[in-house]
Amino acid sequence: MSRNSTTDHFVSAEFGPINGGRPVYLTSKSPSVPNLNETFTEDFKKRLSPERAQSQLNTTSVAEESTNVSLIDLYGGEEDDDEELEQAARNSDVPRSSTNSASADSPRRPSVGKDLSEYDRYGFKKHNAHVSQEEYHEWWDEYSRYCIRRKRKWQDLLEKSGLGSDNDVPDRFPPRSEKLKRYVRKGIPAEWRGQAWWHFARGQEKLNKNKGLYDQLLTNFNERNDKSSGRDLEVIERDLHRTFPENIHFQRQPTDNEEPLMIQSLRRVLLAFSVYNPKIGYCQSMNFLAGLLLLFLDEEKTFWMLVIITSRYLPGVHNVNLEGVNVDQGVLMLCVKEYLPEFWHRIVSKQQSRNNEFLYKLPPITLCTASWFMSCFVGIVPIETTLRIWDCLFYEESHILFKVSLSILRICEQELGIARQNHRVLRNKAPSKDDEDIEIFQVLQTVPKKLLDPQNIFDRIIFKRRISLNNLNQEEIDRCRKYVTSQRLKLKNYADIMGNRPSATGGAKRDLTMGPEFVENALSSEVYGFRRSLTAAHWNNSIKEKVRQIRRK
Amino acid sequence: MSSRKKNILKVIILGDSGVGKTSLMHRYVSDKFSQQYKATIGADFLTKEVTMDGDKVATMQVWDTAGQERFQSLGVAFYRGADCCVLVYDVTNAKSFENIKSWRDEFLVHANVSSPDSFPFVILGNKLDVEESKKVVSNRAAQDMAKSLGNIPLFLTSAKGSINVDTAFEEIARNALQQSQADADAFEDDFNDAINIQLDGEPSSCNC
Numbered sequence: 001m002s003r004n005s006t007t008d009h010f011v012s013a014e015f016g017p018i019n020g021g022r023p024v025y026l027t028s029k030s031p032s033v034p035n036l037n038e039t040f041t042e043d044f045k046k047r048l049s050p051e052r053a054q055s056q057l058n059t060t061s062v063a064e065e066s067t068n069v070s071l072i073d074l075y076g077g078e079e080d081d082d083e084e085l086e087q088a089a090r091n092s093d094v095p096r097s098s099t100n101s102a103s104a105d106s107p108r109r110p111s112v113g114k115d116l117s118e119y120d121r122y123g124f125k126k127h128n129a130h131v132s133q134e135e136y137h138e139w140w141d142e143y144s145r146y147c148i149r150r151k152r153k154w155q156d157l158l159e160k161s162g163l164g165s166d167n168d169v170p171d172r173f174p175p176r177s178e179k180l181k182r183y184v185r186k187g188i189p190a191e192w193r194g195q196a197w198w199h200f201a202r203g204q205e206k207l208n209k210n211k212g213l214y215d216q217l218l219t220n221f222n223e224r225n226d227k228s229s230g231r232d233l234e235v236i237e238r239d240l241h242r243t244f245p246e247n248i249h250f251q252r253q254p255t256d257n258e259e260p261l262m263i264q265s266l267r268r269v270l271l272a273f274s275v276y277n278p279k280i281g282y283c284q285s286m287n288f289l290a291g292l293l294l295l296f297l298d299e300e301k302t303f304w305m306l307v308i309i310t311s312r313y314l315p316g317v318h319n320v321n322l323e324g325v326n327v328d329q330g331v332l333m334l335c336v337k338e339y340l341p342e343f344w345h346r347i348v349s350k351q352q353s354r355n356n357e358f359l360y361k362l363p364p365i366t367l368c369t370a371s372w373f374m375s376c377f378v379g380i381v382p383i384e385t386t387l388r389i390w391d392c393l394f395y396e397e398s399h400i401l402f403k404v405s406l407s408i409l410r411i412c413e414q415e416l417g418i419a420r421q422n423h424r425v426l427r428n429k430a431p432s433k434d435d436e437d438i439e440i441f442q443v444l445q446t447v448p449k450k451l452l453d454p455q456n457i458f459d460r461i462i463f464k465r466r467i468s469l470n471n472l473n474q475e476e477i478d479r480c481r482k483y484v485t486s487q488r489l490k491l492k493n494y495a496d497i498m499g500n501r502p503s504a505t506g507g508a509k510r511d512l513t514m515g516p517e518f519v520e521n522a523l524s525s526e527v528y529g530f531r532r533s534l535t536a537a538h539w540n541n542s543i544k545e546k547v548r549q550i551r552r553k
Numbered sequence: 554m555s556s557r558k559k560n561i562l563k564v565i566i567l568g569d570s571g572v573g574k575t576s577l578m579h580r581y582v583s584d585k586f587s588q589q590y591k592a593t594i595g596a597d598f599l600t601k602e603v604t605m606d607g608d609k610v611a612t613m614q615v616w617d618t619a620g621q622e623r624f625q626s627l628g629v630a631f632y633r634g635a636d637c638c639v640l641v642y643d644v645t646n647a648k649s650f651e652n653i654k655s656w657r658d659e660f661l662v663h664a665n666v667s668s669p670d671s672f673p674f675v676i677l678g679n680k681l682d683v684e685e686s687k688k689v690v691s692n693r694a695a696q697d698m699a700k701s702l703g704n705i706p707l708f709l710t711s712a713k714g715s716i717n718v719d720t721a722f723e724e725i726a727r728n729a730l731q732q733s734q735a736d737a738d739a740f741e742d743d744f745n746d747a748i749n750i751q752l753d754g755e756p757s758s759c760n761c
Contacts, residue, residue, distance in 0.1 A: 242590065246589055288594075367595050367628065367630065367631055368595060368596070370595050371595035374594055375594055434561045
């Protein structure tokens with residue numbers, strides 16, 4: 001887009017007000033909020049910088065208290081509904097924090113006047129507009145037990161692999177195997193997630209090759225006061241407080257003298273990244289990725305994980321022209337066409353469906369689904385579900401994002417069916433096209449937010465045996481990405497040659513004269529073929545059924 | 554008169570990141586304000602039933618978009634078929650005000666509206682509630698700009714303080730309705746003409 005930005009007088013003139021007049025110095029690295037385990041306090045102290053550690057030592061009592069409160073949630077799930085316990089927690093922390101003002105720089109201290117029982121073990125608010133308190137508790141009662149069971153299994157696995165350790169968090173994991181994949185799919189124990197993600201994404205490899213670079217980037221940034229990234233700075237600054245406003249670690253408390261450590265860390269990670277990769281700079285949605293990582297990993301590791309996500313798993317997705325998003329949405333649309341044919345016909349007209357025009361002029365629903373990919377479902381689905389998706393993402397790579405998307409769309413499809421039925425009953429006629437379009441968007445926006453229970457998409461759809469989705473592996477997605485990329489490029493080149501030269505800013509999409517013949521001319525009849533097996537023919541068709549059919553014939 | 558009754562009004566809110574697009578939408582649709590909105594990625598939308606001139610009922614579909622420049626390329630598909638475009642700036646942010654014109658131009662390029670000169674825009678200067686000393690866009694400058702862009706209606710609003718938001722959206726609804734009717738009539742003319750039928754593969758433009 002060609003917005004005329006005359007001068008970037010941002011650093012001096014505009015940065016001040018945004019940040020309350022304080023200049024930004026990127027000096028000390030602050031700790032991330034530690035893994036949520038019993039050894040938290042020690043762990044926490046270790047990670048603190050020396051000065052902070054000193055002041056922290058004197059004031060850990062409150063922090064401990066708050067950790068214990070969140071721990072009750074995790075390994076005492078059964079007691080979660082215990083009124084007395086919650087009352088006790090409330091009573092114990094309110095007076096403490098108000099008398100102990102020195103604790104002001106602890107990121108995990110209970111906030112004044114806040115009822116900690118309303119926050120989950122990561123500091124997120126448990127219930128919201130989409131999930132009621134009752135729903136949450138009913139689900140958590142069950143799911144917390146599941147988590148405990150799974151953790152025991154993991155402990156057994158590690159012990160059998162000779163990796164058991166006295167420390168609660170393992171520093172090594174068994175080699176890749178079908179069994180380990182299954183374990184990951186069923187969820188990594190919450191307090192091991194940071195380590196596990198780092199391990200499976202081969203973060204250490206990346207870090208070892210670039211030792212000291214993160215600090216260097218921050219130092220350079222301070223020295224240069226880089227004006228070219230002024231634009232990014234401004235957007236980053238605005239997004240810091242719009243990342244996890246409902247998370248206690250990202251909230252500024254009334255007693256705070258300075259902003260929460262999490263916010264400071266988030267700023268540094270995003271700024272360092274914008275300098276590290278100018279092709280991307282800062283793209284909204286990366287704040288969600290970095291924000292979630294910071295809850296599980298320290299700052300430097302968060303930075304490298306962000307590098308890995310944006311290059312290995314989501315190539316080009318956050319680039320300035322967002323071409324990677326368009327490619328991935330094209331791939332997703334091909335998948336919908338293949339795996340959810342009924343839904344497909346609701347979102348794309350027959351005409352557009354015949355040729356590949358939809359790869360170029362993406363259907364409007366991709367506006368919704370694009371954000372699923374850009375933020376890897378952070379903020380799209382409830383947190384425990386997000387984390388399960390991330391477990392698989394780092395072990396199995398990006399095809400999992402397509403599988404999850406298809407599963408969600410499948411649930412949406414069911415909801416739409418119900419809505420359609422209701423409409424018929426209530427109004428005694430089929431809904432109009434306009435009504436249906438609205439309905440689709442509404443369902444796409446609300447259904448994911450209600451997916452409190454990860455099992456709804458994991459056990460019941462994605463990893464259900466004997467369904468075709470199993471064929472949609474990383475190889476298939478990589479092949480599909482290449483195909484969509486080349487198709488989009490061809491259409492763009494053809495548009496250029498035909499003199500419908502789109503302006504540099506809007507990409508080829510602004511070409512408005514492109515009709516079906518145009519597309520056909522450009523692409524002849526190249527159609528993408530999914531690799532099929534017997535089971536791939538239809539969703540939910542088991543091998544047995546298929547064989548039965550063949551026999552009958 | 555039109556036989557094609559379209560009862561859905563599509564309104565698109567554009568403007569720089571952080572000017573308050575999401576807040577305005579929520580204030581108007583559900584009369585709520587929160588400090589806790591997240592940055593919008595892609596787009597969000599809400600609907601609201603509106604009644605105009607006593608008897609005309611329509612569903613207003615309000616689209617809230619991402620403000621960062623690069624997201625523009627994603628929005629193309631849904632700009633089409635819009636009945637009114639709301640341009641928002643932040644009275645404490647001069648750049649967001651300067652960018653109003655570019656947002657309008659971008660919209661016109663992508664939306665493919667039938668007659669760009671008469672397409673309805675409404676400008677909102679948001680965050681009116683902040684203290685005077687922080688305001689950097691003068692009312693005068695805003696009026697001049699609105700006038701120069703073709704007498705676009707201008708409202709100074711506060712989503713937080715619920716100032717002028719309903720009034721502004723009433724105007725938006727009226728404009729959108731007019732535009733939608735004009736479009737429907739034009740569609741019919743085109744159709745009766747039977748020479749220049751160019752539906753442009755847009756299924757939502759036909760409701761027969």
